[in-house]
Structures are given as structure tokens and as C-alpha cells.
Amino acid sequence: MSNSDADRLPVELSHISKRFGATQALDDVSVTIRPGQVHSIVGENGAGKSTLGKIIAGVYSPDDGDLLIDGDPVRHWNPGTAQTAGIAMIAQELALVPDLTVAENVYLGAERHRLGFLKRGLNERFAALDAEVGFGLNPRALVRDLRIADQQKTEILRSLARNANVIVMDEPTSSLTAHEMGQLETLMRSLSERGCSIIYVSHFLDSVLRVSDTVTVMRDGRHIMTVPAEDVGKRDLVTAMLGRELDQAFPDRTEAPEPGDVPLLKVSNLATDTGVKDMSFEVHRGEIVGLLGLVGSGRSECLRALIGVDAITGGTVEVKGFDRTGAPPHRMISEGVFLVPEDRHKDGLVLERSVRENIALSSLAARATSGIVRTSAEIGTARELADSLEIRPLDIERPVGQFSGGNQQKALLAKALAAKPDLVILDEPTRGVDVGAKRTIYDLISRLAADGYGVLLISSEHEEIMELAHRAYLVAGGRTIDHIEPSESTMENVLFRLFHVASGEEPAA
Template sequence: MDGPTPAVAVTVRDLSVRFGSTQALDAVSLSLLEGEVHGLVGENGAGKSTLGKVVGGLYQPDSGELEVFGRAVHRWDTRRAQDAGVVIIAQELCLVPALTVAENVFLGRERRTFGVLHGDLRARYRELEEICGFGLPADAPVHTLPIADQQKVEIMRALARDARVIVMDEPTSSLTADESERLHEIMRWLRERGTTVVYVTHFLDDVLANCDRVTVMRDGRVIRTAPAAQETKAGLVEAMLGEPVDMLLPDRPPAPPPDTPPVAEMHDVRGGAVRGVSLRVRPGEIVGLAGLVGSGRTEIARALFGCDPVESGEVLFRGEPVTGASPRASIARGMAMIPEDRRAQGLVLLRPVLENVTLPHLGRFSRAGVLSRGGERAAVRELVERLGVRPAALDGDVSVYSGGNQQKVLFAKWLLGRPELLILDEPTRGVDVGAKSRIYQLIVEIAAAGTGILLISSELEEVAGLSHRIHLVRGGTVIGEVPGPGASVDGLLQRLFEVEPPPATEGTP
């Protein structure tokens, strides 16, 4: 940053927050400048969201000082924060489900004392829409929108509040690549107007490309703040974990012999967005689905798992045609699916970890009518340790776990059933680098133990690095297959973006 020293928007000094035995923030000091995009990175549970919530007035610190635009603040809550222009878009969204998009965008706005033209909210909405280009239905109740769209409502609301400081806590975790790029544009636009953006994310490439400065946190402490231009991905990872890590993918397990009968098959399956899909997964085989967002990968998985009806074609499990498919029946048959939209379908937040993990498997632990408490605890403990869930306690409510750790609990829930077919839809989204490599290792181990895996990921290096075979998916159908070994991200992208092949001309030799 050249020119005069930019003014400081927010300063925190020696800020500490404790939850029971967890020191979520430990004497954190940091300054946020006007007109900067400030990246905040760290492992799951490092304290990023807690810091954001203190700045946004949602949490009170136990000790330490907070200064906003040059003024020490002593009493701080969301109302005061908002009046000072400080807004947080929390990881767990905070909308009124029954109100419309526009109503949510302007929620709380009426109480502002300046600059509001009451009759002009429509025009103001159009103005915001112009900036964001999200194309949301202004009059639809928010609960009818998918999570990704709800996230956009939160972003519009922050803009509508003319915030001078916006904390965005993992805002892109459920956005598509295009939408994320759009959000990055919005961040640049905000920066030009002198707004401070705090960008919390696990996508380190995005941090390096879009932030002016980056702060790394670990175990509730700030490790360092530096200009993004001086950081590298490997350097950030090392600072986050406290040790250098091997970001390489583990070796693929040996592929099953080609004549192994498949555990699951789809034959020309059609229904909804699925337009004629054939594929098979053998025991111990990792089959990747590579496609762009919206290509129908999730829909294929849902059809296989029995979430959506199959109109024609056939699904076979262990060689038997599947009839009366439903997720419940699929689980009973020995399938498991970790869905993409984990926030909506997955955890019972107010229950302990142990219960969340064992919920679908009660039958297994109560064989012969006796609930084997000891066996249950031991099995869950082992998984919790393998996945590195933190805190590793089994009895704490999942609601206070950091976003990434909730995800690991969900993983444990499905792995406990030792499924024969495991469908993974974006298994590493929102988890930190350390957990990512543990999840890769786990996928490889599960396959090596004989489970067939269908792997969907927008991170093509995962698909290329882990799969034995990769199906290329476009427009709800499989347009080709490539062997996993030797596949590259560039090669896959090229195939996926290829123009439609011309219709086969007759008469060619």
C-alpha cells in the first residue's frame, strides 16, 4: 500500500475469551485498516469466528480492549456495533425465515437515524442488486431459498447497512466458483470505498489473491499479520498448523481387479436433472465424478442413494436391482452418503457428539437388546481421534463446535456404520488443511478396507489424486471416462470445457 498511512478502523488489544475450559481467544492483538481486505485464516477451532463475533458485538470479551474508529468502546453489542458501522455475516446464517428477501435485506434499517428514504426501499434494493448481481427473487420468503442464496441475502444486508467494517465468516463455503468470484469483486468494490472487509476462509488461494493483509491464528492466538504479497500457501499452512505439512495426497490404494463384481451400478438412469447415467463402483474402488458446478454430479449421487426418484433405467446394489429406493432403505442396505449441504441435513445441534454419531446406528450397538454403551463409546472415541475432532470430548453439545469440527462429527457419524458404498459430496469443503489431509488418508483407508467410494469434489486435484477412475459429468450425463492415475487438473478442465463434440458423421471410416 503506497501513499499516506491508512487510518485504523478497528484495534483489538490483548483480547481474551474463554468458554468453560476452552481458551477461544488468548490475548489477541490486531488492527484492521480502513479500505483493506484482511484475511483471517487458521485451523478449525483456532478462534476466527470468536474474534469476528467480538468485533461484531455478538460476544463479550473476558478481558482486553477494543477501539473502533479511534474510540475505546466499553459496552459493545450488535446494536452499538451496527451504529458504528460494524457488521458481521456469521458462519451460521441469521435471517428471519418467514420474511422476504427484501425485508431481510432492510431488516433493522428503519431504526437508523440518518440517510434512509423510507419510500425508496425498492429503488435502493435495485441499486444493491445492481452492485451484487445475485438475481434473487426480492419477494420470496427466505426459507424457500437454498442455503447459498440465503448467504447472498446476508451479503446484501451488510451492504444495505452501509457498513464501514464487514466481517465475512466463510462467505463462500456454499457459493459456486462464479459466485465466489463475484463476491471477490464486491470486496474490491468495498475496498475502493474505504470499507474494511475481514475475510475468514479456508480457501488459501482466495486469501492470497484477494487480501491486502493476512492474519494467521492458531489455538486462540495471533501467529502473525503480514501483507498477502509476502505470504505463500505453504507458509500459511505451516503457520496455521505450527509445523510444515505434506500437502501431497496419499497414495491411491491398489485398484480392485477389473473383473470384481461392482457393489453399485447405474444403468442408463434418468430422472430430474439426471439424463442417462451409467456407472459402476467396485468394492475398494474410488470412482470420481468430475464436473463443473451445476453439471449434475450431486443429482447423480442423490439418484443412486434414493433421495430422488428414478424415472427410467436401473440401479443395482450388490448385483440386485434396487426397488423402493429411499435414503433410509439405502442406509439399511449398507450405503452411506455425506451430502453437500451439511448445514441443512446432518447434525442435531443441541445434542452431544456421541449421540449425533451413533444416531443412525443404534441397531448395531443394541444387538440382542442390550445397548452396549462401552462398545459405542470406544468406537466413537476412535473415530473422533482419527478425524482430529476438537474438542475431542464426546459429551459436549455440537452447537458450540467450530464449523469445521461439526463437519468432522458428521463424517464420523457415517463412517461408524462401515458402509459398503460411501458417497462423498464435497467431503473437504470448509475443513482446514490439517483435517483435509486426514480426510484424504481416511478415504484411502476406507477404500483399502473394501468399501466402494463415489467421490464428488469441486477441487479437481482431489478427484485426480484419489480416484481410480474418473467420470466426466456434464449436463446431467457422463460424457467420458479417464483413468485416475496420470489425470491432471488441467487435463480434466480441458475435457470439461470442451465444446460439444460434433454429431458423428456417417460414412467416416
């Protein structure tokens, strides 16, 4: 790297402020991004991380302050000019075209050719790019058919195809497995060695500390500190993010309920065409039950089938002792089974509608018998739920799309609880949620169980299940292979078994 290169400053934010209505999203923030560095931005939900990234990428323009690219203040900054200047962003909320293939999405708009022309050699060029990073994506697959982790990988390839020299990655790892996260970290390091600057927004502080050169902490729209990663530990970051010390990551495990009576949910030998081969498990009142498995083990597919979204080809689903195999989703809701989905945008929330309206949409089913929707009661419920989940800002009339990612996740939980279910199924409930808010959600899960709800928990952060669940089933290759009491097992044991079954070294049945 030449001297002038080392002196170059790809991105400088100088006294940047940005306001949305009454919310001061960024307040006099100054940060310098150096060439060839991985620079992480951490902070609680709503701290302003995504807003900062979007200003760099030309999505928003600041109200005040200057953005300098390679030393020059920008004018007419928008996503197009930002891209021309070599800046790419992998947004927190993915922006792919569902009806195009993976390869088409990767190269779409990257070159000024018509897609028809571009198609020749597309898959070959894609293969070369993909091989470089080792994702192993199928270029011909339609994006609509991909699971979220693969959509995220597609977004990453998209920015690489643009030869960007600054890449903003806004929570790119939120649904990747530990292995995939490792791959991405290796990729970030190799990009930075080539001189590319990476702005990495993540709630995974271990990953942040492994991969970063520099870390910036934000709180309430303000810049708190920028430090070399080697000078700080996780605790320092958490304290700076929260402005106080976090007592403990997990609440005490609630007492397991007395076994005996009819289970809330009993799934026996479930099979589907989507990859579920033979899954059996039950959940009782007052119980938190986890499904432990690697991505692709069939957990989400199992949930989709049991709530009636996908067809069941074998086995049975019983709710409170009655056979409900194949009942459609609205029926399962009225039977008291409510799924909080993994993909909050596709399956969960109407972004243009307010928190109150989103909550009302789900409780409509619960109230259908009364025939009328009482708005004042609705407001009361919504406010209570939003308050107990610490949704910030606490404004239930604000459209969901205007909340930060983590607060949208809380809105989704509020929506589930408003339906007054007996059994809450949580698929990745803390995805994109910060350490403080995670604790809020863990407390809520414990409280649900203590109040007699059944909770079925799916999480790629296995620690969550190990710390919260009374019982957990190990899932691999579409089958439940064993069940354990997390309090009497270790994460090492569990992961060891899951990896061995996944790699075929232990028989699945």
C-alpha cells in the first residue's frame, strides 16, 4: 500500500445529525473510516447504526454536518452516486428481487448492460465469484425460494460484484450459522487486506471483537467512543452501549411444571415434503421446550407444517388432546397455537401500519366471536404490551416500518401475545435484538412459562435454549434424535452430537 493510499480517508462523517420527526436518530456524530479496516458499529436497538450506514450509502441525507468521501464533501449523494463512488450496502432488511435468480440478483445493475445481454456467461462469472468466497450458492435458484441465510449471502456477493471499496454490512450475520459466520469473517478479513473498508454493524460482540480493527459504540444517536478492537473486551462494549453494567445475560430458569396431564401440543412422527422426516415432541403448559438443531435440520419446516402452512404427509399433530393434523393456520390460531415467525417482514408485520393496528390484526381472530372490535380496549392492550416489551419509542401509532430492527422484533412478539394463545412458538425471537433487549425477551419467555403458557423455542443461538428451556429435543436431518434436559447437559455435548449426525457419523434414527 503506497503512502498516499494509507493517508486516504475513504469515509469521514463530520458532525452528522439526522432527525425523523421527533426522533433524533443521529446527534452530532463524527467517525472516520480508514482504508483496509474492518470498522464495527455497535449499540442498542435504535442507537442509530442503520441510519449511519444509510447516510454513508446515500439512502438518507443528513440534516446537518458533512459526509466526506476520499477527502471531498459529497454533493448530490444518493444510492446511485454512492455506488459509482465504490460504496455498497448490505441492508439489514434485504432488498433482493424475489423472482430473479441468485446470479441475476448478484449482477443486476452492476453493469450497464441489459439483462438479456448480461445473461450470457452470467452463471460462469457467478461461479468464479462464488468460488472465491466459498458460499456454494446455486446461481439458478430463484431468490424467493432461498432461506434467509442464503439471501444474505446473495446480498454479500452483490456488493462484491460491484468491486466496492467500502462495504456497509448491516447485520449480515443475523441468520447465518456459526460456520457461515466464520466464513463471512474470513471474507471480511481478506477484503480488508485488499484495501477494502468494511463497516460492520452487528449485535454479535464476539464476532465484532474477532474481526474488527476498530470499534465504534453508539448510544441514543450519539457517538460514545471509537477504539482499537484489541484495547476492549465484551464487557467494556456492553457497558458503553447500555451506559450501565448488564447484571446477567439470562434470567434464572423457571421451575419445570408437574408432568402428567394432556400436553398442549403433541407432535408424533411428523413428515412433510419439505424435509421433515420423523419428528416427535410435546409441550406442556408452563413448559419451555427447545428444538436444537443446525440450520437446515428441518426445524422451521416442522413449524410451518404443524401450524398448517405446509402440507403434512405423515404423522399427527394434537392440540390439547384433539387431533388437529392438517388444520389451516387460522384454525390453529383459534385453537391457541401462535407462531412468531423468523422473517418478520415476509410473514409477520405490515410495515405501513402502526404497532396498534398490527397488534389488532392478530387479536381479531381471538375476538371474532364477539363480532366487534373495541378500539379503546385495543389501544389499552397495545399500549400495555408495547410497554411491557419496552418498545422504543413507546409510540403505538407509529408505523412499524419506522422502528429500528430490534424494536420491530418486539412488535412482532406483542402481536403474538395479543392473540392470547396457549402455546407460543418462537422462531429465532432475538434475531437482530441487542443485549439489553435480549434480556427483556428472555424475561418475557420465562414469565410466559411461569404464567402457564407453553413455549416452543427455536434458536440458532443454542445458548438461549440451553439457558432457558426445561427440555430440548435434538433435531438433525429432519428427525428428532434425542431429548435432553439442558440444565443437565453442556453445549459442547449437544453440538458434538448435532455435528456428528449432520456429517453422517452417527445414525439419525
